[in-house]
Amino acid sequence: MIASSAVTVICSWLPSGALFLWGSRSQHSSIDSLELKHQLFAWHEESFYGTFIDTADHLDKEGVILPAELALDYFCETVQLQHASLRWSPELEALRQLAPAVRQALEEGRCMPDFEKWKKGSLGWKLDLPDDDGSAAGTVAKEWMNTLLTEWARKQPAFRGALERLEQAHPQLREGGIASGIWLDEEDWLVAIGWKHDSSPFRTCLQLVEPEEGRTWRLQVLLQDRRDAAMLLACSPQGLPADDTLLPESWQDDIARVGKDVQRWLHILPWLREPDEPERMREAISHDEAWEFLAHGSLRLAEAGSTVFLPAWWERVSQLKPRLRAKIKAPAGTAGESMFGIGQLMEFDWRLAVGDLELTEAEFMQLIEEKRKLVRFRGRWIQLDPRQLAQIEQAIKKVKKKKGLSLRDVLELHLLGLAEAEQGDQAGGDPRFDEDSPERLAMEVELNGHLLRLIDQLKEQSSIPRIVPPAEFRGELRPYQLDGVSWMMFLRRFGLGGCLADDMGLGKTIQWITYLLAIKHETRSGIGAAPESGPLPDQTQAEGAAFPSLLVCPTSVLGNWQKELQRFAPGLRVHLHYGPHRLKGDAFVETAGQADLVMTSYTLAHLDEQELAAVAWNSICLDEAQNIKNAYTKQASAVRRLEGYHRIALTGTPIENRLTELWSIMDFLNPGYLGTLREFSARYAMQIEKSKDSASIAKVQQLIRPFMLRRVKKDPAIQLDLPDKYESKSFVSLTPEQASLYENYIQDMFSRIDRSSTMERRGLILTALTKLKQICNHPAMLLKEGNRAVWRERSNKLERIVDMVNELRQEGDKCLIFTQFVETGHMLQTVLAEELQEPVLFLHGGTPKAARDRMIEEFQSGSPASGAAAPEQASDETLEAANAEGGVFVLSLKAGGTGLNLTAANHVFHFDRWWNPAVENQATDRAFRIGQTRHVQVHKFVTLGTLEERIDEMIERKQSLSQQIVGSGENWITELSTDELRDIFALRRDWVESV
Numbered sequence: 004m005i006a007s008s009a010v011t012v013i014c015s016w017l018p019s020g021a022l023f024l025w026g027s028r029s030q031h032s033s034i035d036s037l038e039l040k041h042q043l044f045a046w047h048e049e050s051f052y053g054t055f056i057d058t059a060d061h062l063d064k065e066g067v068i069l070p071a072e073l074a075l076d077y078f079c080e081t082v083q084l085q086h087a088s089l090r091w092s093p094e095l096e097a098l099r100q101l102a103p104a105v106r107q108a109l110e111e112g113r114c115m116p117d118f119e120k121w122k123k124g125s126l127g128w129k130l131d132l133p134d135d136d137g138s139a140a141g142t143v144a145k146e147w148m149n150t151l152l153t154e155w156a157r158k159q160p161a162f163r164g165a166l167e168r169l170e171q172a173h174p175q176l177r178e179g180g181i182a183s184g185i186w187l188d189e190e191d192w193l194v195a196i197g198w199k200h201d202s203s204p205f206r207t208c209l210q211l212v213e214p215e216e217g218r219t220w221r222l223q224v225l226l227q228d229r230r231d232a233a234m235l236l237a238c239s240p241q242g243l244p245a246d247d248t249l250l251p252e253s254w255q256d257d258i259a260r261v262g263k264d265v266q267r268w269l270h271i272l273p274w275l276r277e278p279d280e281p282e283r284m285r286e287a288i289s290h291d292e293a294w295e296f297l298a299h300g301s302l303r304l305a306e307a308g309s310t311v312f313l314p315a316w317w318e319r320v321s322q323l324k325p326r327l328r329a330k331i332k333a334p335a336g337t338a339g340e341s342m343f344g345i346g347q348l349m350e351f352d353w354r355l356a357v358g359d360l361e362l363t364e365a366e367f368m369q370l371i372e373e374k375r376k377l378v379r380f381r382g383r384w385i386q387l388d389p390r391q392l393a394q395i396e397q398a399i400k401k402v403k404k405k406k407g408l409s410l411r412d413v414l415e416l417h418l419l420g421l422a423e424a425e426q427g428d429q430a431g432g433d434p435r436f437d438e439d440s441p442e443r444l445a446m447e448v449e450l451n452g453h454l455l456r457l458i459d460q461l462k463e464q465s466s467i468p469r470i471v472p473p474a475e476f477r478g479e480l481r482p483y484q485l486d487g488v489s490w491m492m493f494l495r496r497f498g499l500g501g502c503l504a505d506d507m508g509l510g511k512t513i514q515w516i517t518y519l520l521a522i523k524h525e526t527r528s529g530i531g532a533a534p535e536s537g538p539l540p541d542q543t544q545a546e547g548a549a550f551p552s553l554l555v556c557p558t559s560v561l562g563n564w565q566k567e568l569q570r571f572a573p574g575l576r577v578h579l580h581y582g583p584h585r586l587k588g589d590a591f592v593e594t595a596g597q598a599d600l601v602m603t604s605y606t607l608a609h610l611d612e613q614e615l616a617a618v619a620w621n622s623i624c625l626d627e628a629q630n631i632k633n634a635y636t637k638q639a640s641a642v643r644r645l646e647g648y649h650r651i652a653l654t655g656t657p658i659e660n661r662l663t664e665l666w667s668i669m670d671f672l673n674p675g676y677l678g679t680l681r682e683f684s685a686r687y688a689m690q691i692e693k694s695k696d697s698a699s700i701a702k703v704q705q706l707i708r709p710f711m712l713r714r715v716k717k718d719p720a721i722q723l724d725l726p727d728k729y730e731s732k733s734f735v736s737l738t739p740e741q742a743s744l745y746e747n748y749i750q751d752m753f754s755r756i757d758r759s760s761t762m763e764r765r766g767l768i769l770t771a772l773t774k775l776k777q778i779c780n781h782p783a784m785l786l787k788e789g790n791r792a793v794w795r796e797r798s799n800k801l802e803r804i805v806d807m808v809n810e811l812r813q814e815g816d817k818c819l820i821f822t823q824f825v826e827t828g829h830m831l832q833t834v835l836a837e838e839l840q841e842p843v844l845f846l847h848g849g850t851p852k853a854a855r856d857r858m859i860e861e862f863q864s865g866s867p868a869s870g871a872a873a874p875e876q877a878s879d880e881t882l883e884a885a886n887a888e889g890g891v892f893v894l895s896l897k898a899g900g901t902g903l904n905l906t907a908a909n910h911v912f913h914f915d916r917w918w919n920p921a922v923e924n925q926a927t928d929r930a931f932r933i934g935q936t937r938h939v940q941v942h943k944f945v946t947l948g949t950l951e952e953r954i955d956e957m958i959e960r961k962q963s964l965s966q967q968i969v970g971s972g973e974n975w976i977t978e979l980s981t982d983e984l985r986d987i988f989a990l991r992r993d994w995v996e997s998v
Contacts, residue, residue, distance in 0.1 A: 009088040010034055010042065014095045016143045017061070020150040022074055024095075025066030036065035042089065043067065049076045071150040078102035094141045101144055104132055109155055116198060117149075118189040128152035194308075203257040204229055207264035209304065210312035211296055213384070220293040222275070222286055224265065225312065226254070240265045240284045264309070271307055272300045294376035294386060297321070319358075320386055327395055328354040328361070329402075331413060331454055353399065357385045364399075371396065413454065414461075414676075414709070457497060461709030467493045473520040478513060478571045483714055483721050487514040490712050491651060492521055495622075500650035500672025502628065504657050504713040509721070510933055511653045512564070515624055516571050518651070519552055522622060523575070523599055526550045550621030551595045555642060557627050558604045560902025562856035564626070568600070575599045580607065580614075581852075592617050605630045608645075609638040620647040627901050628652035631671060632664035634680055643671050655928070656921045657711065662688040665707065672710060716931075728931045730941040732955070733807075735799040737779070737946060737990075744778050744785055745949065745990050752988075756981060768984065772950070773824075775988065776915050779946040780827050794834050800944050804831070804912060805838050807942065808891060811910050812839055817862070817890035818910035821900065821926045823917065825849070828893045831914065835891055842889035848898040862892050863907045900926035906934040913943045916954045953987045 010026040017023050024043070026034035036058040044053035050073060057068045069077065078099045091099060108114065113131035120129075128149065193199040205226045212221040223245075228234035237245035242261035244250060250258065265284055269276050274292070277283040288296065298321070301311045330353075353364040360383060362370070370378060370387060377386050402412075460467050469489045472480055480488070487503055491514070494501040505511050556564060561581060568577055578598040580586065585607070586594055591614040595601050601618075608615060623645055625631065631639035650672050658665050666683045669676060677683045687703050690696040714721055737745065752771050756764055777784035781801050783792035794801055804820070811818055822828050825847050836843040844858045892905065900922060908930040917923055923943075931939045945955045 009090050010039070011090045011092060012039075012043070012095060013092045014098070014143055015062070016146040017068065020071055020154075022069040022071070022143070022147060023059070023061045023064075023066050024069055025061075025064040033065060036067060039065075040067050044077075047077055047080070049073060049080070071147055072154055074098075074147065075102055075106055075151060079106050094143050097141060098144045098147065101148075105130060105148060105151070108132055109152075114152060114156065115193070118192050121192070128156060201229075203260060204251070204253050205257070206310055207261050208235075208310040208312060209268060211293065211301070211314065213293075213314050219287045219289065222284065222288065222296075224261065226250075226261070227310065267307070268304060268309065271303050272296075275300075290375055290377050297377070298386070298388075314384075316384060320384055323358045323385070325387070325391055325395060326356045327398055328356050329413075330354055355395065360385065367395075414458070458709070460493065464490055464712060470521060472517060473524050475520050475524070475574045476517050476571060477573060480513070480517060481510070481721075484510050484514050484517075487511075487712055487714075488517045488521065491515070491518045494710070495522065495649045498649065500652070500710065502652040502654065502657060502668055502672060502707075502711045504654055504711050506655055506713070506715040506928075509714060509716065511655070512567050512626075513571055515626075515651060515653060516568060516575075519575065519600060519622070520572055522550075522552070522649075526621065550648075551598050551618060552600050552622040552624065553615065553618075553620045553645070553647065554600060554602045554624045554626060555605055555608050556602070556625075557630060557902060558606065558852070560626065561602060561604065562852050563859070563902050563904065564602060566856070577602060579603075580611070585611070587611075587614060605638045605642070609641040612641040612644070615641075615645055620645065622649045622651060623647035624651045624653065625668075625671065626653045628654040628668050628671070629656050629664065631667050632661075634663065634667040634670070639667060639671075643674070656925060658921075662691055662703070665703075669707060669710065676710075677706065726935060726938045728927070728939045728941060730943065732943045732945050733803055734945050734947050735803055737948065738782075738797055738799060740782050740797055741778055742990060744782055745775060748774055748778065748785075749988050749990065753981070753985065756984075771988065775950050777824060777827070779949055779951050780822070780824070780915055781830060783830065784824065784826055792830065794830065800914070800946060801830075801834065804914060804944070805834060807912075808835055809838060812841075812890055815890075816910055817908040818892070818912060819899075819905055819908045819926075819930055820891065820893045820912040820914055821896050821923075822893070822914045823896050824915070825895060827914065828895055831893045835893075839891065841891070843891045843893060844889060845893040846899045847895040850898065858892070859903060859905070861889065862905060894926075894929075896922065896926055899929065903929045904932065904934065905929040906932060906936075908939075909935070909937040910940045910942065913941075916943065916945065916951055918954060918957065948990055950988050 010028055012024055012026055014025075015023050024039070025036075026039040026042075028034060040053045040056055040058060044050050044056055044067075047053065050056050055073075059066065059068050079102045081099065108130040114128055115131070117129040130148065130152065190199070194201045205228055208225040208227050210223040210225050212223050214220050224238050224240055226236045226238055226242075228251075236248060236250065238250075238261065239245065240262065242258040266282070269282075269284060274295075275284050275288075277285050297313060297317055301313055304311050353367075355362040355364070355367040360380065362380070370380075371392055375387065376389065377384060379385075465486070467486070467489050469485050470492055472485065472488070487505065491501055491503065503511050503514060505514075554564065558581075561579065565577070565579070568575060576597065576599045578594055578601045580591070580595075580601055580603040585591075591611075595618050603611070603615070623642075625642065631642055633639060652668050652672055654668065657668055663680060663684060666677050666680055666688070670680075678686070687699050690699045691703070748771070752767055756767055759767060774785055779800065781792075781794065781798040783789075783794065783797070796802070808818060808820075820831055822831065828845050828847055832843045832845040844862055846855055846858055850858075890907075892899075892908065894900070896917060911927050911930050913923055913926070927939075927941050931941075943955075945951050
């Protein structure tokens with residue numbers, strides 16, 4: 004079809020760097036953009052015949068967008084449809100005529116930066132075109148060429164480097180007023196930005212000459228031979244030789260450039276001008292001006308392409324930053340090795356170190372009063388940056404306000420210095436003293452011999468001498484356990500608290516029992532009596548008086564502690580503060596004073612705080628110290644307020660969910676050591692938990708390492724020879740009944756979430772977590788069928804565990820089964836007892852203490868750990884006896900997951916999954932611990948297609964933080980969006996069992 008009328012193609016330039024083309028017929032009607040694209044590009048191969056050309060609306064016009072680079076090919080290779088009648092607007096016609104010359108210039112590399120654009124404040128390029136090409140190009144053509152050149156130059160290695168230099172040089176040159184063009188022509192500019200090579204035989208250089216005695220600094224112009232850099236001639240700013248030396252004849256024609264170079268320096272550094280003669284350069288400058296030139300001016304000249312000669316020592320001096328050094332003498336008011344606690348004040352002298360020069364506080368203050376930035380001190384030049392001086396003054400004021408440096412400050416300064424040295428930073432800074440400074444001040448401590456030994460031993464715990472185990476200890480300590488006792492005794496000597504964070508099952512209990520016997524022996528013999536600065540009351544110093552220690556632990560392990568104390572330290576006088584008939588008031592204080600150890604629970608630490616606070620304890624120990632992980636709970640606050648000569652924490656999981664839990668434990672041990680919780684969170688916790696910042700992790704490690712001793716089972720140095728632990732997952736599907744309940748509950752929950760407030764939403768989500776997990780366990784849990792429940796063929800998970808437990812019992816093995824829900828525990832107990840025809844034990848939070856102790860003893864008795872034959876060697880009588888005693892122990896995760904020794908079991912089942920891998924591992928280690936002689940099989944059930952599968956995936960991803968420093972509860976899930984919740988809770992029906 005032949006077009007009814009000719010189409011005129013018009014263009015405009017888009018800020019995005021492309022041409023916008025639209026068409027108009029003679030009747031002034033516009034042409035459809037798709038029709039225009041077809042007519043223009045139907046034969047254009049580079050655009051794949053118009054496929055790569057976009058259509059758009061611009062200024063109420065329909066048209067096409069033609070990128071700058073594609074336009075070059077199009078205008079050079081335009082082939083029009085034979086049946087189309089196209090006309091080009093004058094500006095487009097000029098651009099079409101220009102295109103072949105532009106492409107030829109690009110192919111031949113005839114391109115250079117545009118000096119005129121640079122003078123006007125922008126960057127651009129220009130082509131070396133014939134005089135009759137490009138000079139009359141319109142605005143659109145010029146914009147097109149500039150964009151085209153920029154894109155093309157970035158793709159060419161040589162041009163790309165030049166463009167980078169041009170972009171870097173642009174701001175530096177313009178800052179000095181060079182763009183005014185007064186002294187710089189295009190040729191000089193191309194040389195300055197490195198585009199062209201300077202053909203002159205010499206280069207003009209500026210030298211800063213340091214003063215002789217009593218004189219000032221001088222600026223000297225030097226001419227340097229380009230072929231022989233060692234040839235330097237001094238001259239005046241006008242190019243005249245400074246002495247009788249004659250300039251080489253080959254330099255004469257270019258000597259006028261010296262004056263131009265000097266003017267360029269003056270434009271860059273106007274303060275070098277003579278006040279009375281602005282066109283002349285000053286030859287003499289002051290000390291502060293010399294520092295300004297060294298520190299800043301020389302850099303600006305070098306950035307602009309000038310050569311500057313500085314004194315040889317400046318590179319070394321410029322790298323030296325002053326370090327505030329505290330030379331420690333001794334703890335204030337004490338002598339020898341006596342000190343007490345992390346808050347002990349240290350006597351010290353201030354020093355300011357610059358390189359290997361050291362100034363006294365008086366010398367430093369004198370320099371500050373002189374207000375000189377560059378001084379010659381003891382024959383050497385040193386720089387005193389005003390900003391750094393202000394930081395030093397501020398740091399000294401802060402320390403004086405605190406009335407000195409505490410042992411806490413000394414340890415942090417020293418240990419953080421080591422952490423930063425490992426990271427490659429400057430050593431010794433303390434952010435508490437300069438937290439508002441953009442560049443942190445380096446502070447150091449110079450330790451005396453006593454503190455040096457102390458910190459070396461804190462860092463290298465293996466260097467601490469071992470103690471002799473007390474004769475009263477009834478047992479045998481492994482070497483690493485004796486090291487742990489010695490470490491606790493070492494910290495006690497200096498009033499420093501410590502966290503024994505050994506892996507679960509390595510014997511933290513007997514280590515602290517041995518420590519307890521050791522301090523009893525030392526206290527009675529007077530070897531380790533508390534110094535006068537300690538908190539123990541005077542009356543306890545009497546000969547033969549008891550110094551009671553306090554043990555705070557979960558209720559569920561009180562019985563375990565009693566058994567272990569009776570076994571390993573029967574001579575200790577132990578008072579159990581627990582139960583409805585526990586002592587109150589003076590009766591408690593009097594009884595505690597006659598005991599070696601008082602035991603109580605975390606709950607009573609808050610409820611009976613008044614009684615516990617009435618005693619100044621010899622030692623306070625927190626077992627399962629993660630119970631105070633939430634710093635602001637009533638029991639955590641109450642525990643921290645108790646007074647004690649020494650503090651110990653026992654925990655295999657110092658971090659369960661968040662790094663602030665570690666702060667809570669460390670603040671109990673050494674109050675104030677890690678600063679306030681807010682400071683610790685801002686400085687470390689947020690960075691580590693959000694970005695896993697390696698530098699912050701290293702600093703926290705350095706700070707806590709001296710006060711935390713952690714050994715793991717698989718450490719070759721431990722030499723436990725423990726059997727292996729094998730973990731496997733049992734994946735099961737939902738029954739149709741479970742799937743129906745699951746789906747209906749989710750739909751109902753989300754319909755209510757959409758109508759609920761923020762607080763109601765949180766409650767609905769947390770409730771859903773519980774209900775959905777219960778559905779995965781068995782439908783009867785949600786339907787609350789109680790004793791009426793029919794369990795068969797309703798839960799594949801329950802069917803599977805019955806089969807597995809039945810099989811292991813036939814082999815004579817014993818097992819632990821952990822669940823989060825008491826109702827599930829009762830069902831497991833009932834079903835397994837019925838199927839196995841043997842007693843099944845169940846321990847939960849409501850189990851009385853006496854019943855707990857009886858169940859544990861019953862389960863452990865006759866186990867291989869106590870001397871029974873291994874299964875593969877057991878006689879029929881042995882297996883029958885084991886079956887009769889009961890070999891299945893169901894435990895609620897919170898009540899039975901910590902503090903119990905259940906090595907009779909060699910199988911551990913996690914019937915439902917917890918969000919926190921540390922909690923699961925801690926429960927597993929009730930069986931996988933010292934005393935275990937058989938391989939331990941760990942079975943974890945996962946219901947496919949449900950949130951349990953999502954939990955399992957999350958657990959696999961949550962191990963890193965806990966392993967890096969020494970993951971999270973369920974509340975975080977309430978902050979997720981509704982779409983994210985749907986993804987977690989949604990039932991994937993692929994895994995639902997068919998009817």
